[in-house]
Amino acid sequence: MTDVTARAKELADRHESGELLVLPTVWDTWSAAVAAGAGFAGLTVGSHPVADAIGSADGENMDFGEYLSVVRTIVDSVDVPVSADVESGYGLEPAELISRLLDAGAVGANIEDVVHGEGKRVRDRQEHADYIAAARRAADDAGVPFVINGRTDAVKLGTDAFEDPLAEAEERIRLMEQAGARSVYPVGLSTAEQVSRLAGAVSVPLNVTAHPVKGHGAGDLTALRGLGVRRVSFGPLWQMWLAETSSDPLAAWRD
Numbered sequence: 001m002t003d004v005t006a007r008a009k010e011l012a013d014r015h016e017s018g019e020l021l022v023l024p025t026v027w028d029t030w031s032a033a034v035a036a037g038a039g040f041a042g043l044t045v046g047s048h049p050v051a052d053a054i055g056s057a058d059g060e061n062m063d064f065g066e067y068l069s070v071v072r073t074i075v076d077s078v079d080v081p082v083s084a085d086v087e088s089g090y091g092l093e094p095a096e097l098i099s100r101l102l103d104a105g106a107v108g109a110n111i112e113d114v115v116h117g118e119g120k121r122v123r124d125r126q127e128h129a130d131y132i133a134a135a136r137r138a139a140d141d142a143g144v145p146f147v148i149n150g151r152t153d154a155v156k157l158g159t160d161a162f163e164d165p166l167a168e169a170e171e172r173i174r175l176m177e178q179a180g181a182r183s184v185y186p187v188g189l190s191t192a193e194q195v196s197r198l199a200g201a202v203s204v205p206l207n208v209t210a211h212p213v214k215g216h217g218a219g220d221l222t223a224l225r226g227l228g229v230r231r232v233s234f235g236p237l238w239q240m241w242l243a244e245t246s247s248d249p250l251a252a253w254r255d
Contacts, residue, residue, distance in 0.1 A: 005144050008107035011042055011081035012145040015182050015205050020225045024212070025085075025234040027053045028070065029077040042081040044110070045071050048236040060116040064090040068104040075105035083108030083147060088115045088123070094134035098146065102139075108147030110185060111135065113154075113172065122153070122161060125168075129175035136180030149183045149207055149231070150176030156188030166194060170201045177202045183231050190217035192227055199228030207231040212238045 014021050023042045024035035027049035035043055048058040050070050056062045071084045084106040089097050101109055113128040115121045123131065132150050139146035154162055154169035162168040165188075173184035185207040189195050195218045199206040208224065210216040210232050218227055 004102055004105055004107060007081040007105075008144045008146055011083065011107050011147045012182060014041055015147055015231070018230070020221070020230050020232065021205065022221070022232045023083065025049065025236070025238060026074060027239060029073055031239070032074045032078050032082075036078040036080050040080065042083065042108075043074070043078065044108075044233045045074055045082060045084040045106070046234075046236055046239075047085040047087055049239040052236070052239065058087075059120075060087050060090050064092070064100075068100060071101075071106055072104045081107045083110070083149065085110040088112050088117070089131065091117050094131055095138040098135050098138040098142065102142060102144060102146070107144070108149060108182075109135075110149045110151050112151035112185075112187075114157075122157065125172050125175055128152070128172065129179040132176055132181055133179035147182045148180060149185050150179070150181035151185040151187060151207075152176070153187055155186055155194070158188075166197070170198055173198060173202050173206075177204050183207050185231075192218040192223070194218070195224070195227045195229060199230075205230030207233060209233060209235040209237065211241065213241060 022040060023044045024040055025044045025046040026032040026035055027046060032043055050067060051058045051062055075082045084101060086109045089111060111132060113123045115123060132148055135148055152169050152172040154172055155165045158165050169186040173186055176184050183205040184202055186198055189208055206229055208216055208229050212234055216224060218224060
């Protein structure tokens with residue numbers, strides 16, 4: 001059985017090390033085995049690639065129990081810490097969310113500010129920070145140094161939602177850090193200037209999404225490290241790349 005507290009401490013310690021941590025985003029035991037076998041120190045489970053793998057859809061359309069079953073099988077198949085993307089929390093109170101994640105063996109979670117189950121309503125800054133703070137308290141009460149990766153979609157949503165999306169993201173990640181997030185994830189960053197500004201706004205690791213082959217708009221791993229990035233994940237991009245790479249060779253076998 002997975003020692004959740006030990007694995008959580010391992011993941012938390014790596015976040016506090018000051019080093020850049022790459023956490024490949026996986027969706028089943030096969031992809032988890034490939035990533036762990038390549039020597040990565042931890043993994044993230046992505047809601048988007050899991051949904052695609054089980055024939056569902058992202059945006060909190062999966063049955064949460066079914067999703068956690070996938071997380072559990074991944075956790076049990078590898079010897080590294082596993083964090084899980086839980087979108088905005090699937091409508092659960094923070095304490096129940098953390099309890100169910102810990103029961104599945106996850107030692108970290110992405111928690112975002114777009115509530116898909118409420119017509120994609122965007123939580124206001126303090127509301128989202130309060131949700132993360134409550135999740136932090138629940139994990140602390142359980143005695144587990146759980147790694148909350150506080151996500152905001154402010155930049156991704158753009159000027160349709162916010163007058164200055166980057167400034168909004170900056171304020172949100174600051175509040176999430178104060179609330180107890182051990183890393184922050186402002187999705188949608190595409191330039192070195194954006195990355196550098198937001199990495200400098202917090203003391204916890206800044207997470208960016210990179211393509212496993214093409215890298216990030218701000219550069220490769222070395223460039224990202226130089227800009228202050230301390231956490232990288234792949235989102236659905238690794239799974240998408242595998243599909244694209246496989247398409248032509250498979251098509252050659254059509255009769």
